[in-house]
Amino acid sequence: MYNDSTTCKQKLSLAYLWLVPPVTMAIGFGIGSVSYKFYLPIWGLNACLMIFSAYNLGVHRVWKQDGTGRQQVVTALLLFIPWLLFSIFAGMGPPPATLQGWVNTAAEQQTRYTILIAGGILLLLGAALLKTRLQEAGENLYSELAFTALSIAMPLFVINMAFWGYYLTDAFRVFAANPAAKRPDLYVAIKSLFYVISVAEVILFYLGILLFAVALKITGSLSKPASRWYIGCSLIAILLELIPPSWPEPFGTAGYLVAIPAIPFVMYYLIGVRLLLRW
Numbered sequence: 001m002y003n004d005s006t007t008c009k010q011k012l013s014l015a016y017l018w019l020v021p022p023v024t025m026a027i028g029f030g031i032g033s034v035s036y037k038f039y040l041p042i043w044g045l046n047a048c049l050m051i052f053s054a055y056n057l058g059v060h061r062v063w064k065q066d067g068t069g070r071q072q073v074v075t076a077l078l079l080f081i082p083w084l085l086f087s088i089f090a091g092m093g094p095p096p097a098t099l100q101g102w103v104n105t106a107a108e109q110q111t112r113y114t115i116l117i118a119g120g121i122l123l124l125l126g127a128a129l130l131k132t133r134l135q136e137a138g139e140n141l142y143s144e145l146a147f148t149a150l151s152i153a154m155p156l157f158v159i160n161m162a163f164w165g166y167y168l169t170d171a172f173r174v175f176a177a178n179p180a181a182k183r184p185d186l187y188v189a190i191k192s193l194f195y196v197i198s199v200a201e202v203i204l205f206y207l208g209i210l211l212f213a214v215a216l217k218i219t220g221s222l223s224k225p226a227s228r229w230y231i232g233c234s235l236i237a238i239l240l241e242l243i244p245p246s247w248p249e250p251f252g253t254a255g256y257l258v259a260i261p262a263i264p265f266v267m268y269y270l271i272g273v274r275l276l277l278r279w
Contacts, residue, residue, distance in 0.1 A: 010277065013053035017273045020050065021083060021266045024090040032093035033105070039091020050084050057276040072275070075133055078126025079272025082119030086262045095164075103176045106169050113165025116261050117158050123268055124154045130212065130271075137219040146211035153204035156197050161261065163194050198259060202241045205264035210234035212271065221275065230267055237264070 059073050092112055096102045102109060127150045134143035171187065213230035216222035222230070237258040243251045257263065 009056045010058075013056040014273065014277060016053045017050060017057075017080070018270070020046070020087055021269065024083075024087045027090040028093050033096075033108075034091050034093070036091070036108070039088065043088045043091060046087050047084050050080075050087070054080070054273075054276060057273070059276060071129060071133065075126055075129035076272040076275040078122050078129065079275070080269045081126075082123050082265050083262070083269040085115050085119050086265065088115065089262065099172050100176055102169065102172045106173065109169055110165045113161045116161045117165075119262075119265060120154055120157045120161070123265060124150060126268070126272065127208070127212075134212075134215045134219055134221075137221075139215045139218045142211045142215035142218065146208045146215060149204045149211065150208040153201050153208065156201035156204070157261070160194060160197050160201055163190075199241060202259045202264060203238050206234040206237045206241070206258075209264070209267045209271075210238075212268075216271070222271075226274070230271070233267065 054077065059077070089112065092108060095109060095112070096105060127147055131143045131147040167190075175181070175183070210231050213222060213227045213234070217224060217227035240251070240255045240258045243255050245252055245255065247255075
């Protein structure tokens with residue numbers, strides 16, 4: 001049992017960590033891009049506060065246990081560190097809507113998608129440890145399916161992020177240098193290909209979280225209401241991603257939102273936070 005002061009600190013830490021994704025998105029979309037001289041120090045402060053909050057939640061307590069306890073900590077941290085990195089997007093804002101704007105911020109866009117790739121790799125490592133932990137607790141079916149779905153999604157995600165960060169950046173530089181030139185025929189075909197890759201990757205991300213939520217419920221690591229919330233959100237996101245972009249609003253915007261690269265990571269992040277508190 002924790003004393004009252006410890007419980008209060010945990011609640012404050014939990015609230016702060018829960019607020020990171022929505023506040024990041026609200027600032028990023030609401031204010032837009034600002035100078036790196038302004039947002040980098042704020043991001044650094046936020047990263048320190050997130051680490052301090054994680055420490056208060058349970059890192060210091062669980063780490064002192066045996067090797068199993070340390071594995072728990074590493075698993076939870078690998079699931080939430082991607083969003084520690086992604087919180088920098090509050091200062092970067094969304095990607096530019098114009099070709100010239102993208103070219104003018106080419107280095108920043110490449111940095112954005114490199115961070116996303118790094119976050120994806122960390123998430124897959126965390127998912128591998130989570131699967132091992134769940135199987136040690138006796139759940140073999142859903143944890144195995146969840147990790148398989150994520151293992152298929154992650155290479156697609158990395159390829160997709162490399163396409164946006166590097167292929168499109170170089171292509172936009174060429175287009176900006178010669179605006180009157182005709183776009184190569186293959187350019188349109190490649191964009192269509194990566195639309196399909198994006199849809200498959202996003203659906204597999206949410207399918208993974210759905211299956212992990214079932215496995216966590218079976219092992220008692222998630223309560224029934226919490227697991228139903230994860231499962232329901234994942235099903236809604238999958239359905240929205242399957243809706244064609246040509247559908248009328250608000251379906252088009254909703255489908256766009258669930259497919260934003262950092263968004264599927266939110267529920268994995270929340271599971272990491274929750275596991276630090278309850279595991």
